[in-house]
Amino acid sequence: MxxxxxxxxxxxxxxxxxxxxxxxxxxxxxxxxxxxxxxxxxxxxxxxxxxxxxxxxxxxxxxxxxxxxxxxxxxxxxxxRYGHSHTRIAYEPGNPPPTLYHGTYAGVLSAILEEGLQSMGRQYVHLSEGTHFASLAGSRRGNLILLTVDTISAGQMGVTFYYAGNEVWLADPIPSSCLNVYTPL
The missing domain is CATH 1.10.10.970 (RNA 2'-phosphotransferase, Tpt1/KptA family, N-terminal domain)
Known part of the structure; x- marks a missing residue:
């Protein structure tokens, strides 16, 4: 081992x-x-x-x-399961929970809130059902910021979501109007 x-x-x-x-x-x-x-x-x-x-x-x-x-x-x-940059992998569209999370860092927050979430060289935007995986992804580059994604609004705006397994969801770019900075209660 x-x-x-x-x-x-x-x-x-x-x-x-x-x-x-x-x-x-x-x-x-x-x-x-x-x-x-x-x-x-x-x-x-x-x-x-x-x-x-x-x-x-x-x-x-x-x-x-x-x-x-x-x-x-x-x-x-x-x-x-996710994160491919070489060829586009096909996933079945799915119905996510009403809120998903995305981990990022403070240095890019203003751009995200202005332009929305983009795939940034990957095939999809990566999201999670809980804050744990989002925190792991977002803490790699600096001060962690967690965003919530209103999947109902995003879906109404034409965003497609795909379930990649183990609480991980993938999505097309997400408009900024569907995002909020997460503040734990």
């Missing part, structure tokens, strides 16, 4: 492979859902000198332990 620090590093490399540059490493992802077999992922991983000793068990540990729940294994296939 890999150590915690090694697990984080492996998770980052798996993210690169499954979300951003699979073709750079010769990994072919299913164009419909962005998945590949666990064995295909393993064969790419072990070609990298640092990961030559990685096992399927290590991959499964990363999937299970990843706090942000980035990955999903179904049968013999693995995929990143």
């Amino acid at each position: 890999v150590s915690n620090a090694t697990e984080v590093s492996l998770s980052k490399f798996m993210t690169k492979l499954l979300r951003h540059t699979p073709e750079q490493y010769g990994l072919i992802l299913d164009p419909e859902d962005g998945s590949c077999t666990v064995d295909d992922l393993l064969s790419v991983l072990v070609k990298a000198p640092r990961w030559s000793e990685v096992t399927v068990r290590d991959i499964r540990q990363v999937v299970t332990s990843c706090e942000k729940q980035r990955f999903e294994i179904e049968g013999d296939r693995i995929k990143a």
Whole structure:
């Protein structure tokens, strides 16, 4: 089993492979859902000198332990749940709860409140059902700001929402009129 620090590093490399540059490493992802077999992922991983000793068990540990729940294994296939930048992955439209959360940082708040939420180089805007995942995403770059998204208003304005699993929702760009700064009670 890999150590915690090694697990984080492996998770980052798996993210690169499954979300951003699979073709750079010769990994072919299913164009419909962005998945590949666990064995295909393993064969790419072990070609990298640092990961030559990685096992399927290590991959499964990363999937299970990843706090942000980035990955999903179904049968013999693995995929990143969200965050793709290489090709647009198809998700089924869904009906989100009335309020979703988005984590960001203070340095971009004024731009978001003016322009709305944009996908910023990814395929979709990332949202969550609770503040925990939104806080994890937003605290990476500075002072955390949590926004609430009025999904009913956004839906009426033509925004489509997609459920990515484990409390994570994806959406088309969201108008600023559907956003508020979250202030806990």
